[in-house]
Amino acid sequence: MTVESITLHRIRMPLVRPFETSFGRETARVVLLVHLVTETGEGWGECVAGSTPAYSSEYVEGCAHVIEHHLAPLLFGAVDPQAADLERLFAPVVGHRMAKAALEAAVLDAELRASGTSVARYLGAVRTEVDCGVSVGISPSIDDLLAEVQGYVDAGYRRIKLKIKPGWDLEPVRRVRELLGPDAALQVDANTAYTRDDIAHLRQLDSSRLLLVEQPFDEEDIASHVALAQAIETPVCLDESIVSVGVAIDAIERGATSIINIKPGRVGGYLPAVAIHDACLARGIPVWCGGMLETGIGRAMNVALAALPGFTLPGDTSASDRYYAEDLTEPFVLNDGRLAVPSGPGSGVTVRTELVRDWALRPPVLLRPH
Numbered sequence: 001m002t003v004e005s006i007t008l009h010r011i012r013m014p015l016v017r018p019f020e021t022s023f024g025r026e027t028a029r030v031v032l033l034v035h036l037v038t039e040t041g042e043g044w045g046e047c048v049a050g051s052t053p054a055y056s057s058e059y060v061e062g063c064a065h066v067i068e069h070h071l072a073p074l075l076f077g078a079v080d081p082q083a084a085d086l087e088r089l090f091a092p093v094v095g096h097r098m099a100k101a102a103l104e105a106a107v108l109d110a111e112l113r114a115s116g117t118s119v120a121r122y123l124g125a126v127r128t129e130v131d132c133g134v135s136v137g138i139s140p141s142i143d144d145l146l147a148e149v150q151g152y153v154d155a156g157y158r159r160i161k162l163k164i165k166p167g168w169d170l171e172p173v174r175r176v177r178e179l180l181g182p183d184a185a186l187q188v189d190a191n192t193a194y195t196r197d198d199i200a201h202l203r204q205l206d207s208s209r210l211l212l213v214e215q216p217f218d219e220e221d222i223a224s225h226v227a228l229a230q231a232i233e234t235p236v237c238l239d240e241s242i243v244s245v246g247v248a249i250d251a252i253e254r255g256a257t258s259i260i261n262i263k264p265g266r267v268g269g270y271l272p273a274v275a276i277h278d279a280c281l282a283r284g285i286p287v288w289c290g291g292m293l294e295t296g297i298g299r300a301m302n303v304a305l306a307a308l309p310g311f312t313l314p315g316d317t318s319a320s321d322r323y324y325a326e327d328l329t330e331p332f333v334l335n336d337g338r339l340a341v342p343s344g345p346g347s348g349v350t351v352r353t354e355l356v357r358d359w360a361l362r363p364p365v366l367l368r369p370h
């Protein structure tokens with residue numbers, strides 16, 4: 001296809017409730033959207049970067065800059081680019097995976113809308129619906145936390161993930177386990193808030209019978225995760241550390257992780273995400289689809305990815321109403337704890353462009369080849 005223009009939209013969407021993690025508290029999400037126009041149609045991609053470099057080194061304005069000045073020129077200069085070519089095309093730009101992933105999603109959407117193929121089919125989905133979990137932020141009190149978790153249980157979520165940090169860990173986790181009963185699927189995510197000195201403390205999580213503990217240590221500290229995995233019964237799962245298929249294989253072979261959270265944005269796109277999925281499947285490592293509070297645009301493709309065979313654990317692919325009062329697409333609605341995998345061409349959802357316009361933080365930036 002020929003890319004005729006790329007428009008960058010920055011919008012702001014209030015969250016239905018504040019989302020607090022070990023790295024900060026957010027009441028709204030600033031979303032960078034990529035809208036591609038081609039000779040055959042259009043495509044949309046969502047960038048998962050946050051407004052500040054708190055979860056990763058990438059952030060909205062950095063992504064917008066690298067797309068405008070480095071990635072878009074490569075895409076405009078390519079002859080008949082396809083999503084499958086982009087990893088190679090973007091290789092001259094080191095890192096900046098969230099920016100690359102946003103463009104990849106837009107190209108994928110445009111390409112598959114034009115050919116009448118769904119993202120699910122293209123990626124190799126084997127299910128028409130996926131099991132959903134929910135990620136629960138740090139609460140003002142344990143009573144607030146229990147009330148929020150009960151709401152999600154009532155809504156039908158099949159797995160609960162609690163955000164933890166030093167000072168908000170053993171007791172809230174124990175109380176939620178008590179609320180849910182012994183058989184419910186429960187896991188925790190520390191977003192790098194601990195150090196190797198906390199291994200003895202983290203071992204006390206074992207008594208809560210968790211599915212996994214996610215990313216307790218620094219993203220570059222694989223060795224401490226190996227040490228924890230040897231000391232604890234609870235499986236260790238990496239999120240922030242897994243930025244490529246190479247790192248994933250390394251972390252698996254070193255025994256740092258026995259389950260992997262795959263986020264397409266963090267790894268540079270849906271095709272790199274499938275490569276990690278394939279490497280994990282070949283090694284017997286279960287994976288699940290993480291989330292970055294996506295709007296319906298990103299969620300649609302995440303749900304398609306989560307329908308691949310290796311995604312055997314419920315993902316952070318929650319319903320639209322867990323995040324937003326109104327979504328940018330038709331809402332994703334939970335049905336018996338599952339979301340339906342979109343089956344229409346491309347991402348299968350329709351972007352409500354009037355909302356993209358109404359919620360703009362500033363005028364869109366139009367990029368064209370020159």
Ligand code: OSB
Pocket residue numbers: 055134135189191239290291292293294316317318
């Ligand atoms: O670590 O998984 C994480 C949100 C923003 C940044 C990092 C993370 C998260 C979540 C939310 O846990 C998952 C979601 O529901 O999208």
Ligand code: MG
Pocket residue numbers: 189191214215239240261290
């Ligand atoms: Mg995480």
